[in-house]
Amino acid sequence: MKKITVIGAGNVGATAVQRMAELEMGDLVMLDIVEGIPQGKALDLMQSAPLMEYDSHIRGTNDYNDITGSDVVVITAGVPRKPGMDRKDLLKINSNIIKDVCTNITEYAPDAVVIVVTNPLDPMTYLASRVLDMPDNRVFGMGGMLDSTRFATFVAMELGCSVKDISAMVIGSHDNLMLPLPQYTTVSGIPITELMDEDTIQELVDRTINGGAEIVKYFKNGSAFYAPAASITHMVESVIRDSKRIMPATAYLKGEYGYDGVYAGVPAKIGREGVEDIIDLKLSDKQKELLTKSVVNIQSSIELLELE
């Protein structure tokens, strides 16, 4: 069994552990700073195993010794936003959490592939990579995966067709400047630009961009977790099984799309080594302009980080 650790046993972390256990992706460790919560949730999940028929072992802990030997570590520790907040408003509070968590990962699981989920996603992934001091390909973020599954959902709702035939692509930052790409969003290989008019596509694009906020508005005191947990599971599975699936990931750019030294959402091949390749898509001039805005926005958040 592979060993998968999830740091943060809150809504996103615990739901991701549940999904990964049900798929028997490995033995799971769930770590949180709050005493009792990870232990109680782990026991509750273990007691579901005879009925759901999984042999994954789940341990809840507050002790970083227990993450030793992890193949993958997912970071979901952090504060979620509330209505009226931008993800960016979490920068300061979650920076301190990321620094603490990554210092411990460096000490206890230096060989893991690390997937960052904590918001604001792009600068937190950058910060994690600086603290972790690992090869850049082994540290990446989950954001575009979620935005793409939302886009796919809205396309299926609009067309009244099965979600199974849809493959969507969203790149850029995981915030209001993300970039859903209609020409690379397909239904059984057919670009949606062939299936819907421009206004309809724009409505689906706008709903995707506001996808996180739409859920926050319903919940009032937290943010989405079922689709985020599904997105985490999809990414971890590609690492654990070395499937080399191509999906949106917040990856370190070294010249791709014309940017260097920044993390941003791009299509990437995900395998045992983490980000094993980045696909440099052909974009329209308008899309290039929007991607620049998105990346400049990430860079401005990175400048606010207190890196020592």
Ligand SMILES: NC(=O)C1=CN([C@@H]2O[C@H](COP(=O)(O)OP(=O)(O)OC[C@H]3O[C@@H](n4cnc5c(N)ncnc54)[C@H](O)[C@@H]3O)[C@@H](O)[C@H]2O)C=CC1
């Ligand atoms: N990248 C993405 O697409 C998404 C990102 N998020 C982000 O994920 C984060 C977690 O969201 P939820 O699970 O809904 O929040 P939550 O409040 O339910 O859980 C967060 C957990 O982190 C724990 N925690 C805080 N500081 C910690 C530390 N230093 N070490 C270990 N654990 C610590 C808390 O005790 C809590 O159990 C938020 O920052 C949220 O914005 C959420 C959804 C999607």
Ligand SMILES: O=C([O-])CC(=O)C(=O)O
């Ligand atoms: O909206 C939020 O704050 C959480 C998140 O990143 C998402 O659901 O896309």
